[in-house]
Amino acid sequence: MQYLEFEKPLAEIEGKAEELRAMARANPETNVEKEAAALDKKAADMLGTLYKSLSPWQKCQVARHPDRPHCKDYIEALLTDWTPLAGDRNFADDQAVMGGIGRLDDRPVVVIGQEKGHDTQSRIERNFGMARPEGYRKAIRLMEMADRFSMPVVTLVDTPGAYPGKGAEERGQSEAIARSTEMCLKIGVPLVSVIIGEGGSGGAVAFATANRVAMLEHSVYSVISPEGCASILWKDAEKMREAAEALRLTADDLKQLGVIDRIVKEPKGGAQRDRTATIEAVGREVRDMVEKLSGLSRDEIVRERRKKFLNMGSKGLAA
Amino acid sequence: MNWISNYVRPRINSLFSRREVPENLWTKCPECGTMLFHRELADNLNVCTNCDHHMGISPRDRFRLLFDGGIFTDVPVPQPTTDPLHFRDQKRYPDRLKAAQKATGEAEAMLVAEGEISRTPIVAAAQDFSFMGGSMGMYVGNAIIAAAERAVALKRPLILFSAAGGARMQEGILSLMQMPRTTVAVDMVKEAGLPYIVVLTHPTTGGVTASYAMLGDVHIAEPNALICFAGPRVIEQTIREKLPEGFQRAEYLLDHGMLDRVTHRRDLKEELVRITRLLMGLPPAIAGDLPKPEEPEPLAPAEPAEAAPPKADAAE
Numbered sequence: 001m002q003y004l005e006f007e008k009p010l011a012e013i014e015g016k017a018e019e020l021r022a023m024a025r026a027n028p029e030t031n032v033e034k035e036a037a038a039l040d041k042k043a044a045d046m047l048g049t050l051y052k053s054l055s056p057w058q059k060c061q062v063a064r065h066p067d068r069p070h071c072k073d074y075i076e077a078l079l080t081d082w083t084p085l086a087g088d089r090n091f092a093d094d095q096a097v098m099g100g101i102g103r104l105d106d107r108p109v110v111v112i113g114q115e116k117g118h119d120t121q122s123r124i125e126r127n128f129g130m131a132r133p134e135g136y137r138k139a140i141r142l143m144e145m146a147d148r149f150s151m152p153v154v155t156l157v158d159t160p161g162a163y164p165g166k167g168a169e170e171r172g173q174s175e176a177i178a179r180s181t182e183m184c185l186k187i188g189v190p191l192v193s194v195i196i197g198e199g200g201s202g203g204a205v206a207f208a209t210a211n212r213v214a215m216l217e218h219s220v221y222s223v224i225s226p227e228g229c230a231s232i233l234w235k236d237a238e239k240m241r242e243a244a245e246a247l248r249l250t251a252d253d254l255k256q257l258g259v260i261d262r263i264v265k266e267p268k269g270g271a272q273r274d275r276t277a278t279i280e281a282v283g284r285e286v287r288d289m290v291e292k293l294s295g296l297s298r299d300e301i302v303r304e305r306r307k308k309f310l311n312m313g314s315k316g317l318a319a
Numbered sequence: 320m321n322w323i324s325n326y327v328r329p330r331i332n333s334l335f336s337r338r339e340v341p342e343n344l345w346t347k348c349p350e351c352g353t354m355l356f357h358r359e360l361a362d363n364l365n366v367c368t369n370c371d372h373h374m375g376i377s378p379r380d381r382f383r384l385l386f387d388g389g390i391f392t393d394v395p396v397p398q399p400t401t402d403p404l405h406f407r408d409q410k411r412y413p414d415r416l417k418a419a420q421k422a423t424g425e426a427e428a429m430l431v432a433e434g435e436i437s438r439t440p441i442v443a444a445a446q447d448f449s450f451m452g453g454s455m456g457m458y459v460g461n462a463i464i465a466a467a468e469r470a471v472a473l474k475r476p477l478i479l480f481s482a483a484g485g486a487r488m489q490e491g492i493l494s495l496m497q498m499p500r501t502t503v504a505v506d507m508v509k510e511a512g513l514p515y516i517v518v519l520t521h522p523t524t525g526g527v528t529a530s531y532a533m534l535g536d537v538h539i540a541e542p543n544a545l546i547c548f549a550g551p552r553v554i555e556q557t558i559r560e561k562l563p564e565g566f567q568r569a570e571y572l573l574d575h576g577m578l579d580r581v582t583h584r585r586d587l588k589e590e591l592v593r594i595t596r597l598l599m600g601l602p603p604a605i606a607g608d609l610p611k612p613e614e615p616e617p618l619a620p621a622e623p624a625e626a627a628p629p630k631a632d633a634a635e
Binding site: 162164165166168169170171172173174175177178179181182184185186201202205206209221222223224229232233234242243246247248249253254257259306309310312313314315316317 | 399400402403404405406407408409457460464486488489490491492493494495496497498499500502503504505506525526528529530531532533534546547548549553554557558562566567575576577
């Protein structure tokens with residue numbers, strides 16, 4: 001388990017308990033279990049308190065934790081008959097975006113999401129979850145197909161943002177994102193989205209313009225990264241704590257603003273400490289959201305999605 | 320009146336005002352550095368007379384140049400909640416807003432108007448880069464929705480002039496939500512069978528480019544306008560290499576298939592008229608001014624008319 005910066009005191013205690021147990025294994029006659037158990041309890045209490053009141057900047061760190069379940073983990077655990085589909089039929093297959101068809105229980109669905117990768121090699125292959133225009137065009141293609149075959153679409157959002165690169169710009173990053181958002185608004189099938197880690201700006205909106213948007217408790221969703229915001233408005237990238245605070249990027253704030261519909265609770269200590277439980281919780285939420293929308297006609301689905309976004313922002317945060 | 324108000328105060332005032340005047344007379348072209356006299360610059364539509372760089376132009380000035388006789392009617396835009404997040408960086412957001420309002424004399428970063436261009440009825444929306452970088456927040460979203468609804472109600476084409484640094488950070492996620500919101504608005508126009516034409520002006524970047532600015536039936540850009548999703552500085556930091564000359568400029572985007580046309584500001588009106596009339600199935604616009612109605616026979620002045628009969632008498 002990789003500890004985050006603010007988890008250092010916790011790491012120390014857990015480290016001590018581990019040391020004691022290692023000592024006991026080396027000298028079987030010493031009995032340290034009582035002490036070690038006390039340390040365990042202390043660590044558990046600390047974990048509980050830490051995660052009960054995470055600051056927005058701490059949530060950003062949790063949302064980016066490398067051990068959090070990623071798109072691929074959810075797909076493998078929640079879907080059967082998973083069949084990845086590749087390519088934008090135009091230029092390339094963007095590995096930062098996973099897409100394909102499979103079954104959620106018995107229901108055929110299309111799933112699209114950003115995948116960040118889990119080790120150095122896969123991270124480079126996946127471009128750290130930063131999609132290029134091909135990724136958005138693959139998503140557009142798959143949403144169109146979902147629409148034709150009346151399959152609900154599930155999107156899993158986890159991206160620092162769309163890739164800011166030379167080739168991406170040349171091939172129309174803006175246009176690809178705009179068209180993907182437009183396609184989200186057009187399809188006559190239920191579209192549900194879960195922000196599972198980082199919801200980074202336009203790169204996230206292109207997938208998350210959905211009938212229902214759920215968000216994991218410690219994930220974040222923002223117009224700009226706190227670091228980026230700090231360097232522009234504070235002229236100092238080190239002011240990311242202040243920026244994270246001001247941007248209102250946590251699930252609680254976004255629910256209050258009506259930008260997201262549901263918050264999915266994470267296990268104690270965050271999704272990275274119990275991946276299975278997190279994946280199951282997200283699965284339950286996705287099934288429920290799809291089920292509740294499945295009775296609507298094509299027109300109703302499009303109309304309610306449009307209305308939702310047109311009305312968005314009519315309420316601010318309470319003073 | 321005593322001598323303080325009659326003599327001293329005017330002298331003090333004149334001392335201060337005299338200092339302010341020269342600053343506004345000259346503008347330095349940001350591209351070539353030429354100093355341009357303000358009247359000359361305005362006569363040339365805010366285009367540099369030396370290098371043809373298209374400088375910013377306020378929405379109101381643009382509309383005065385665009386609409387016939389400079390006549391247009393503002394389309395009202397619903398006012399959103401001010402400062403929905405209670406955002407505070409080094410300054411309070413409401414203070415930044417007030418400063419921008421004072422500097423531009425406008426309520427917000429977008430102006431919507433209806434009127435005629437060469438007798439072609441249109442609805443137009445223009446973004447104001449000088450208002451907080453033209454950034455897209457709730458108001459800009461409301462403006463585009465208002466423009467789209469007006470265009471649909473009047474069955475007119477919508478012409479949008481974009482200019483923005485991107486989303487309004489001070490409105491956080493709500494500024495991001497303007498991407499889908501404005502997309503819904505654009506689709507309302509398209510579904511009503513009406514043309515949606517985007518004129519991309521310098522600069523159009525970020526979330527604005529990645530939503531309504533790239534969804535037009537026709538994309539026209541002003542020469543040399545910077546148009547991108549990620550700005551050149553961000554890209555240079557990411558890939559750690561210098562970008563080529565002209566990267567992400569209008570001509571470059573034209574080469575890469577993202578634009579239909581790059582058009583000089585002086586030719587823009589004629590081009591917009593031609594395109595909208597073609598797409599709306601209207602006959603070509605009449606070039607130039609309509610011929611003046613024939614000179615009516617000069618009316619005989621009232622008095623001589625009365626005096627005429629005696630004259631006739633005299634002739635007889």
